[in-house]
Amino acid sequence: MSRSIISLADIRDAAERIRPLVHRTPVLTSAFFDAMLGASVFFKCENLQRVGAFKLRGASNAIGLLSEEERRRGVVTHSSGNHGQAVALAARFAGIPAYVVMPRTAPGVKRAAVGGYGAEVVMCEPTLEARETTAAAVVARTGAAFVHPYNDPRIIAGQGTAALELVEDVGDLDVVLAPCGGGGLLSGTAVAVTELLPRAHVIGAEPAGADDARRSLEAGVIVPSISPRTIADALLTSLGELTFAIISDRVERIITASDEAIVSTMRLVWERMKIVIEPSSAVPLAALRESGLDVEGKRVGVIISGGNVDLGRLPWA
Amino acid sequence: MSRSIISLADIRDAAERIRPLVHRTPVLTSAFFDAMLGASVFFKCENLQRVGAFKLRGASNAIGLLSEEERRRGVVTHSSGNHGQAVALAARFAGIPAYVVMPRTAPGVKRAAVGGYGAEVVMCEPTLEARETTAAAVVARTGAAFVHPYNDPRIIAGQGTAALELVEDVGDLDVVLAPCGGGGLLSGTAVAVTELLPRAHVIGAEPAGADDARRSLEAGVIVPSISPRTIADALLTSLGELTFAIISDRVERIITASDEAIVSTMRLVWERMKIVIEPSSAVPLAALRESGLDVEGKRVGVIISGGNVDLGRLPWA
Numbered sequence: 296m297s298r299s300i301i302s303l304a305d306i307r308d309a310a311e312r313i314r315p316l317v318h319r320t321p322v323l324t325s326a327f328f329d330a331m332l333g334a335s336v337f338f339k340c341e342n343l344q345r346v347g348a349f350k351l352r353g354a355s356n357a358i359g360l361l362s363e364e365e366r367r368r369g370v371v372t373h374s375s376g377n378h379g380q381a382v383a384l385a386a387r388f389a390g391i392p393a394y395v396v397m398p399r400t401a402p403g404v405k406r407a408a409v410g411g412y413g414a415e416v417v418m419c420e421p422t423l424e425a426r427e428t429t430a431a432a433v434v435a436r437t438g439a440a441f442v443h444p445y446n447d448p449r450i451i452a453g454q455g456t457a458a459l460e461l462v463e464d465v466g467d468l469d470v471v472l473a474p475c476g477g478g479g480l481l482s483g484t485a486v487a488v489t490e491l492l493p494r495a496h497v498i499g500a501e502p503a504g505a506d507d508a509r510r511s512l513e514a515g516v517i518v519p520s521i522s523p524r525t526i527a528d529a530l531l532t533s534l535g536e537l538t539f540a541i542i543s544d545r546v547e548r549i550i551t552a553s554d555e556a557i558v559s560t561m562r563l564v565w566e567r568m569k570i571v572i573e574p575s576s577a578v579p580l581a582a583l584r585e586s587g588l589d590v591e592g593k594r595v596g597v598i599i600s601g602g603n604v605d606l607g608r609l610p611w612a
Numbered sequence: 613m614s615r616s617i618i619s620l621a622d623i624r625d626a627a628e629r630i631r632p633l634v635h636r637t638p639v640l641t642s643a644f645f646d647a648m649l650g651a652s653v654f655f656k657c658e659n660l661q662r663v664g665a666f667k668l669r670g671a672s673n674a675i676g677l678l679s680e681e682e683r684r685r686g687v688v689t690h691s692s693g694n695h696g697q698a699v700a701l702a703a704r705f706a707g708i709p710a711y712v713v714m715p716r717t718a719p720g721v722k723r724a725a726v727g728g729y730g731a732e733v734v735m736c737e738p739t740l741e742a743r744e745t746t747a748a749a750v751v752a753r754t755g756a757a758f759v760h761p762y763n764d765p766r767i768i769a770g771q772g773t774a775a776l777e778l779v780e781d782v783g784d785l786d787v788v789l790a791p792c793g794g795g796g797l798l799s800g801t802a803v804a805v806t807e808l809l810p811r812a813h814v815i816g817a818e819p820a821g822a823d824d825a826r827r828s829l830e831a832g833v834i835v836p837s838i839s840p841r842t843i844a845d846a847l848l849t850s851l852g853e854l855t856f857a858i859i860s861d862r863v864e865r866i867i868t869a870s871d872e873a874i875v876s877t878m879r880l881v882w883e884r885m886k887i888v889i890e891p892s893s894a895v896p897l898a899a900l901r902e903s904g905l906d907v908e909g910k911r912v913g914v915i916i917s918g919g920n921v922d923l924g925r926l927p928w929a
Contacts, residue, residue: 318641321638321640323638323660324635326662342886343640343885343886343887345643347886562923565888565923566923568660569659569660569664569887569888569889569919570660570886570887570888571882571886571887571888572886602886606879606882606883606926606928607928607929609923609926609929611923611924612924612929
């Protein structure tokens with residue numbers, strides 16, 4: 296049933312559309328992690344993407360698909376994190392206005408980053424309800440188009456371009472893992488991989504303290520993420536209807552990782568691979584280590600989702 | 613006069629020889645640093661190389677050039693850092709014995725890394741003299757071939773393969789910068805770049821507290837590095853005769869960076885580019901910022917030399 300939401304053609308179109316705006320990020324390998332897992336692991340490094348996260352892919356695809364009339368009025372979103380920066384930068388590339396609703400508790404550095412890309416930051420109370428009503432008020436005031444962080448076919452198709460590039464670069468894979476928050480990255484990855492490599496398995500990874508997608512798949516309905524507790528703060532959100540439909544259809548299972556494993560895996564990736572990744576990006580590898588999922592002898596793709604970390608406050612310091 | 617030491621053909625041969633053993637590291641770009649410098653900067657990321665540094669290139673080239681008889685007896689070197697690990701790993705790839713002389717003050721983690729690659733660690737007092745006499749004793753005992761960390765044409769040719777790949781990947785460059793310790797990386801880079809791109813300028817970069825190469829170029833003779841003081845601990849050594857000859861011939865100038873600029877640039881690279889680099893790797897960029905060298909509108913290559921850092925003791929913590 297997810298077939299009607301997005302197709303491989305939508306992901307290919309997105310890749311064409313966003314090519315001038317995004318980095319084609321490298322795929323790295325590590326003898327250390329290969330030996331640890333007994334597998335050949337290919338890391339698609341979206342931490343090395345502009346704005347430090349895959350989010351620019353979806354945002355620039357969504358903005359690239361706006362009509363001339365919509366472009367004139369601009370875009371609005373709510374986000375305390377990477378999606379807000381991505382929308383701000385994609386809007387600047389397109390030369391259109393952007394409004395980013397942020398909780399007043401968001402770190403100053405994040406507000407400054409969004410403002411630095413030329414977007415208007417609109418502050419609100421730190422609740423989902425306040426975000427939504429504030430964003431709605433901006434829409435009413437400006438006529439700007441709302442760009443949801445994940446529950447939008449344009450966003451899902453854009454996020455799927457990372458896995459498309461991964462498969463283009465390394466060829467056949469047996470398993471592909473991606474972290475799951477709202478599910479935009481995981482569902483885009485799932486469409487790309489299952490269409491390109493019908494025999495491959497797509498597996499989602501969540502923090503054990505925010506395992507609503509795992510519970511949703513088990514229950515067959517969206518289980519909301521209530522009071523999630525994890526260091527992987529990009530993965531707190533619940534699935535949307537569209538991402539749930541795709542994930543139900545195409546994702547084999549969701550595995551989870553404790554915060555302890557997330558932090559130790561994150562540090563191990565920094566040490567051995569010399570890349571800066573945020574806690575969320577360590578979740579697939581940490582969950583692989585903890586879940587005991589057997590990938591012996593397999594070719595495994597892992598989407599490294601982002602690298603936005605406060606270097607003055609590292610979790611092992 | 614440096615023409616007789618190594619040629620572009622030696623670097624091309626080295627690239628062929630070491631291809632199965634080394635990563636072809638990615639070249640990254642950063643809109644942030646481009647805007648800061650008003651230039652197009654291409655970062656050749658040898659921090660993402662195996663053992664976390666370019667050193668594996670030279671070591672595996674030198675070992676690949678041993679005779680059958682030499683291979684049987686193995687190799688010896690002295691190093692407290694990346695070269696020792698590189699020789700150990702290259703010897704393991706080749707299936708030959710390796711002996712690495714290390715000062716007894718070297719961190720346990722470095723000894724463990726060398727030993728983990730199957731090399732025999734030989735401890736000595738922490739002086740250059742003790743290292744050399746200990747290495748000589750190992751040669752006398754085992755008949756192993758000594759592999760100097762930089763003053764060896766096979767090492768220089770191997771290190772030059774990073775710049776060869778950089779030029780293959782990005783084409784024309786106006787300026788290429790590399791850090792300078794013993795000068796192996798800088799001299800290999802200089803041969804590759806000046807042969808491939810005769811109009812390009814090669815510039816070395818040193819810590820201000822270890823600027824013996826700069827003083828050597830000015831004096832026209834090797835000025836030894838006496839009591840160097842810098843956080844960039846991979847750049848403490850003096851030039852050798854071979855590296856001095858090549859650098860005198862092909863390097864336009866040496867620019868320097870204060871430790872303060874090295875640390876702030878290092879942090880900025882981690883934050884903006886999401887890669888882990890060691891202090892030595894930040895020296896070219898820090899020196900560019902401090903020296904006022906004008907690269908406006910230029911295409912600039914920077915060799916990022918390594919990423920081996922103790923994550924528990926960061927210089928800004």
